[in-house]
Amino acid sequence: xxxxxxxxxxxxxxxxxxxxxxxxxxxxxxxxxxxxxxxxxxxxxxxxxxxxxxxxxxxxxxxxxxxxxxxxxxxxxxxxxxxxxxxxxxxxxxxxxxxxxxxxxxxxxxxxxxxxxxxxxxxxxxxxxxxxxxxxxxxxxxxxxxxxxxxxxxxxxxxxxxxxxxxxxxxxxxxxxxxxxxxxxxxxxxxxxxxxxxxxxxxxxxxxxxxxxxxxxxxxxxxxxxxxxxxxxxxxxxxxxxxxxxxxxxxxxxxxxxxxxxxxxxxxxxxxxxxxxxxxxxxxxxxxxxxxxxxxxxxxxxxxxxxxxxxxxxxxxxxxxxxxxxxxxxxxxxxxxxxxxxxxxxxxxxxxxxxxxxxxxxxxxxxxxxxxxxxxxxxxxxxxxxxxxxxxxxxxxxxxxxxxxxx
Amino acid sequence: xxxxxxxxxxxxxxxxxxxxxxxxxxxxxxxxxxxxxxxxxxxxxxxxxxxxxxxxxxxxxxxxxxxxxxxxxxxxxxxxxxxxxxxx
Numbered sequence: 436x437x438x439x440x441x442x443x444x445x446x447x448x449x450x451x452x453x454x455x456x457x458x459x460x461x462x463x464x465x466x467x468x469x470x471x472x473x474x475x476x477x478x479x480x481x482x483x484x485x486x487x488x489x490x491x492x493x494x495x496x497x498x499x500x501x502x503x504x505x506x507x508x509x510x511x512x513x514x515x516x517x518x519x520x521x522x523x524x525x526x527x528x529x530x531x532x533x534x535x536x537x538x539x540x541x542x543x544x545x546x547x548x549x550x551x552x553x554x555x556x557x558x559x560x561x562x563x564x565x566x567x568x569x570x571x572x573x574x575x576x577x578x579x580x581x582x583x584x585x586x587x588x589x590x591x592x593x594x595x596x597x598x599x600x601x602x603x604x605x606x607x608x609x610x611x612x613x614x615x616x617x618x619x620x621x622x623x624x625x626x627x628x629x630x631x632x633x634x635x636x637x638x639x640x641x642x643x644x645x646x647x648x649x650x651x652x653x654x655x656x657x658x659x660x661x662x663x664x665x666x667x668x669x670x671x672x673x674x675x676x677x678x679x680x681x682x683x684x685x686x687x688x689x690x691x692x693x694x695x696x697x698x699x700x701x702x703x704x705x706x707x708x709x710x711x712x713x714x715x716x717x718x719x720x721x722x723x724x725x726x727x728x729x730x731x732x733x734x735x736x737x738x739x740x741x742x743x744x745x746x747x748x749x750x751x752x753x754x755x756x757x758x759x760x761x762x763x764x765x766x767x768x769x770x771x772x773x774x775x776x777x778x779x780x781x782x783x784x785x786x787x788x789x790x791x792x793x794x795x796x797x798x799x800x801x802x803x804x805x806x807x808x809x810x811x812x813x814x815x816x817x818x819x820x821x822x823x824x825x826x827x828x829x830x831x832x833x834x835x836x837x838x839x840x841x842x
Numbered sequence: 843x844x845x846x847x848x849x850x851x852x853x854x855x856x857x858x859x860x861x862x863x864x865x866x867x868x869x870x871x872x873x874x875x876x877x878x879x880x881x882x883x884x885x886x887x888x889x890x891x892x893x894x895x896x897x898x899x900x901x902x903x904x905x906x907x908x909x910x911x912x913x914x915x916x917x918x919x920x921x922x923x924x925x926x927x928x929x930x
Contacts, residue, residue, distance in 0.1 A: 475905040476903070
């Protein structure tokens with residue numbers, strides 16, 4: 436059994452140790468004395484008969500010198516441990532400045548959103564939500580100080596059918612969670628009696644009734660909610676003398692399609708004049724910097740033209756570690772002159788406007804029967820009156836409630 | 843080993859106590875370092891001397907009454923008070 440020798444606890448070599456070269460005779464005597472005085476020595480290397488390299492802890496060095504007296508020449512070769520490392524590091528001004536800068540960059544970059552994660556969307560695409568968030572001021576590279584309540588309100592306004600939206604920051608990541616509402620009407624159970632009613636106004640063109648009784652003949656003008664195919668069918672009972680003879684009608688689950696001519700009156704405006712920009716030949720170049728919320732454009736600083744065109748070529752855009760954008764800008768002076776649009780141009784523009792507005796207002800499956808454009812010129816603008824007649828399926832099922840209405 | 847023998851062994855602080863394994867040797871109860879070289883390390887334990895012979899010997903640590911050495915260890919010798927040699 437080997438006994439454990441007690442050791443003074445004075446830290447470790449990792450804390451602060453020194454490598455020294457001892458030159459002189461009879462080194463064994465010196466080492467023996469060190470052992471007796473409790474000085475811990477490690478890595479003893481004999482370089483020659485009179486030269487020895489040893490490592491000892493810094494706080495033993497003074498005592499070691501006292502033992503060695505003037506019989507040995509002692510040279511410090513190296514210092515080890517975290518204490519001299521910290522001392523050396525903090526003695527250099529450049530290191531301190533570097534560390535401060537690093538801390539500053541770290542803090543500054545933590546005040547920006549570097550990634551946006553969108554969860555929970557179904558009918559909308561991620562790109563649509565990202566665009567809406569960008570309009571609201573939340574985009575990759577924006578400051579975290581953006582008002583999230585404003586962002587939410589903007590999303591509620593811009594995107595329909597959003598039941599709930601949540602935004603939270605996780606470091607530099609903004610997590611946007613969206614819950615879409617369900618506006619799809621509940622389909623009527625096939626076992627329940629129902630009518631087919633009009634969902635919009637129009638003139639009934641044709642009715643294909645598969646079940647139920649036609650209530651609106653072709654040519655009839657119907658308003659939303661009017662019954663088109665009735666689910667209440669009259670019965671002529673032949674069961675004379677029984678209680679069933681008193682039954683005069685029965686309830687069915689009406690089904691079928693009702694097509695109607697739906698008129699649309701749409702209105703839009705277009706410019707009477709077209710503006711021509713002719714370059715004068717004067718231009719200036721500049722640089723646009725964007726560092727987080729800090730924006731600077733040299734071209735805007737030296738801007739002196741009353742009318743100009745602005746062109747920019749993005750040279751650099753980074754989000755990490757800090758959002759930075761650099762763009763080359765060219766501002767060109769132009770002279771603006773106006774010229775009245777020709778009839779052809781007006782017609783072409785009106786057709787383009789009409790196509791856009793029709794795509795927005797008219798259902799996709801509607802068949803356009805008639806279209807007419809009517810121009811009404813004003814001082815600087817021309818009003819375009821679009822009259823449309825479409826053929827659309829306007830029927831929708833509505834349950835027949837007997838007695839009190841319950842869901 | 844009986845308790846008596848064990849106690850005697852533990853309190854023999856002036857006798858050599860060595861642990862040699864692989865390329866490492868631990869020498870305890872060291873009172874004096876007599877010689878350090880690449881091939882031989884001799885220490886005085888008080889009543890007896892021990893000598894470790896080998897090649898590329900290096901003292902890794904010297905602390906209170908203990909020396910840790912590394913290198914190829916070939917043999918260990920003990921020198922008694924009267925100069926008689928006992929090799930193991």
